[in-house]
Amino acid sequence: MKVYAFDFDGTLTKKSTFFAFIRYAKGYLRTNIGLLLFSPILLLVRLRLYANWKAKQQLFSWYFKGMNIDEFDEKCRNFAQDKRTLMRKKGIATIETALAEGDSIIVITASIENWVKPFFEEFADGVKVEGTHIDVRNKIITGKFLTKNCYGKEKIKRLIRVFPYRHSYTLVAFGDGKGDKHLLKEADESHYKPFRKSRLRKKD
Secondary structure: OEEEEEOOOOOOEOOOOHHHHHHHHHHHHHHHHHHHHOHHHHHHHHOOOOOHHHHHHHHHHHHHOOOEHHHHHHHHHHHHHHOHHHEOHHHHHHHHHHHHOOOEEEEEEEEEHHHHHHHHHHHHHHEEEEEEOEEEEOOEEEEEEOOOOOOOHHHHHHHHHHOOOHHHOEEEEEEOOHHHHHHHHHOOEEEEOOOOOOEEEEOO
């Protein structure tokens, strides 16, 4: 049995979808106002003096707290439909080939699951998605996250939750950044910054 595990932002997509989705949902003016307000925190994140997940949650809350989840999910579906060009064609082709060969697919991402899943609707249950979950109360977004930011070691935990008994399958992993290094190290076959110029590492 083979399991293909993909990072999403920068791996299957050409750029991060966090701010791309915010711009799509809120427009350039409000997006830029938020970035200006949070610029001190974002600078601290760059200097590694402030936790990335905290800044991410604060930004998400500022833009979406109080929104009805049905409205949010509709924007997520429309985003995926209108921004198909964000996806790397070679990445999608790799997924299609793996599914045709009977292999299992999981996308493990720090992005919010709600806007990631619609990008893979064409594959139905063939592609599983594990991302950051948002808190919703009485159909209203609270601005909080229900799960840890799906980054680093958290990606391994998500993988094992969906596909336990790690030694029962061959893991093929794809990633492009620091948040993927644990997943790539865990894999039997790893691809760093794939679907551009492929770099392949195999364990001995």
